[in-house]
Amino acid sequence: MSERVVIVGGTSGIGLATAVRLAASGREVVVTGRTPERLERAVKEIGERGSGVVADARDPEAMRDLFAEVGPVDHVVLNVSGRKGAGPFRSLSPDDLRGALEGKLIAQVVAAQAALAALRRDGSLTFVAAASANNALAGVAGLAAVNGAIESMVPGLAVELAPVRVNAVSPGVVDTEWWDWLGDDRQGVLDGFAAATTVGRIGTPADVANAIAYLIETGYATGTVLTVDGGVRLKPSVQS
Numbered sequence: 300m301s302e303r304v305v306i307v308g309g310t311s312g313i314g315l316a317t318a319v320r321l322a323a324s325g326r327e328v329v330v331t332g333r334t335p336e337r338l339e340r341a342v343k344e345i346g347e348r349g350s351g352v353v354a355d356a357r358d359p360e361a362m363r364d365l366f367a368e369v370g371p372v373d374h375v376v377l378n379v380s381g382r383k384g385a386g387p388f389r390s391l392s393p394d395d396l397r398g399a400l401e402g403k404l405i406a407q408v409v410a411a412q413a414a415l416a417a418l419r420r421d422g423s424l425t426f427v428a429a430a431s432a433n434n435a436l437a438g439v440a441g442l443a444a445v446n447g448a449i450e451s452m453v454p455g456l457a458v459e460l461a462p463v464r465v466n467a468v469s470p471g472v473v474d475t476e477w478w479d480w481l482g483d484d485r486q487g488v489l490d491g492f493a494a495a496t497t498v499g500r501i502g503t504p505a506d507v508a509n510a511i512a513y514l515i516e517t518g519y520a521t522g523t524v525l526t527v528d529g530g531v532r533l534k535p536s537v538q539s
Contacts, residue, residue, distance in 0.1 A: 301325050301326055301327050301348075302326045302327070302373040302374065303326065303327045303328075303329065303369070303370075303371070303372045303373050303374075304318075304321050304326050304327070304328050304329070304372065304373060304374045304375070304376065304515070305328075305329045305330075305331070305365075305366070305369060305372050305374075305375045305376070305414065306318050306321075306328065306329070306330045306331070306375075306376040306378060307331050307354075307356050307362075307375065307376065307377050307378060307379055307407075307410040307414075308331065308332070308356060308377070308378035308379040308380065308427075309328075309330025309331060309332065309341060309351075309376070309378060310330060310331075310332035310334070310337040310338050310340070310341040310351075311337065311341070311475070311476060312378075312473070312475035312476060312504050313378055313427060313470065313473060313475065313504045313507045313508065313511075314330065314376070314378035314427075315330070315341050315344065315345075315504070316503075316504030316505050316507070316508040317376055317378070317504075317507070317508040317511045317512070318330050318341065318345045318349060319344060319345055319346075319508070320505070320508040320509065320511075320512050321508075321512060321515070322345050322346055322348040322349055324512070325348075326348065326373075327348050327350075328345055328348055328349050328350075329349075329350050329351065329352060329369055329372075330342065330345065330349065330350075330351050330352075331351065331352050331353070331354045331356070331365060332351065332353065332354075333353065333354070333355050334353075335353055338351040338352075338353055339351070352365055352368065352369070356377075356379040356406040356407070356409060356410045357379075357401060357402070357405065357406045357409060358409070359409050359412070359413065362409055362410050362412075362413035362414075363413045363416070365413065366413050366414055366416055366417040367416070367417070369417060370417060371417055371418075371419055372414070372417050372418055372419065372422065373418075373419050373421075373422045373423075374422055374423045374424075374425070374515045375410070375411070375414040375418060375422070375423070375424050375425070376425045376427070376511055376515075377407040377410050377411055377424065377425065377426045377427060378427045379402070379403060379406040379407050379410065380402060380403045380427070381398055381399055381401070381402020381403050381406075382402070383395045383396075383398035383399040383402060383441075385438060385439060385441065385442055386438055386441070387437070387438055388438075388440045388441075391440065391441050395441065396441050396444070399441050399442065399444075399445045400445055403445050403446075403449070404445050404448050404449055407426055407427075407449060408452075411424055411426070415460070415463075418463055420462055420463065421462060421463075421518070422463055422464070423463065423464040423465070423466065423514065423515055423521075424456070424460070424463060424464070424465045424466070425466050425467065425468065425511055425514050425515060426449050426450075426452070426453065426465075426466070426467040426468075427467065427468055427470070427507075427511075428446040428447075428449040428450045428467050428468070428469045428470075428524070429442065429446040429469060429470055429471075430446075430469050430470060430471040430526055430527075430528040430531065430532065431443045431446050432446035432447035432449075432450050432469065433447075433450075433469070433526070433532065434528075434531065434532055446469070449467060450467055450469060450524045453465055453466060453467045453522060453523070453524055454522040457521045457522035458522070461521070464514075464518070464520065464521035465521060465522065466514040466520055466521060466522070466523045466524070466525065467523070467524045467525070468507060468510045468511050468514065468524075468525050468527060469524050469525065469526045469527065469528070470502055470506075470507045470510075470527050470528065471492075471496070471501070471502055471526075471527065471528025471529050471531050472489065472492040472493075472501045472502060472528075472529075472531070473501065473502040473503065473504060473506070473507060474489065474501055474502065474503055474504075475504060489501055492531070493529075495531050496528070496529035496530050496531045497529065497530030497531075497533050498529040498530055500529065501529065502527065502528070502529055506527060507527055510525050510527045513525070
């Protein structure tokens with residue numbers, strides 16, 4: 300019987316690329332999203348091994364209902380994120396910081412807690428953080444706080460939830476719609492980030508999907524935060 304994977308936040312970007320990658324390897328993939336139209340498009344892209352459930356990861360009851368409906372699962376990927384928390388520290392508002400926490404840290408924790416009732420003993424949880432947690436960049440203190448909190452949970456949860464494996468992937472700058480808020484400045488900003496890497500480009504969702512697949516498929520990996528940032532941490536920081 301093929302493995303079943305739930306990707307919480309799987310309708311675009313990294314989540315959708317991961318769904319496509321895992322379905323192509325023969326797994327049954329269930330993705331969640333808050334918008335029916337986006338969910339329908341994602342399921343079509345995943346193909347015959349894909350299905351979708353409309354659910355808000357910030358809602359504990361919705362997450363419990365999701366995993367009760369899906370039934371036993373082998374792996375859960377937690378790819379929920381928000382759009383708040385970026386910007387200069389001097390103007391970072393408490394509301395924006397709360398929004399960043401609610402949209403990513405708390406949403407991923409809520410989903411992970413609900414998943415435990417359905418997760419097989421030899422299964423895995425994979426969180427999606429971000430490399431801002433460990434890079435000295437201006438304007439990302441709020442994001443670094445949120446992503447650092449996610450990464451710091453991983454080793455302790457790997458011990459507490461064993462034999463379930465707990466890991467995280469920590470992507471650098473990836474070309475997804477998250478950056479669309481920059482408007483006309485988008486390409487210039489991304490080009491600047493590309494120049495700061497050692498590989499000379501920013502990441503693609505498929506790059507991160509491959510890393511998530513590695514963590515899922517490697518049964519000896521737990522308590523690991525896997526950085527996929529194009530080597531940006533190896534070069535002098537870019538100040539924005």
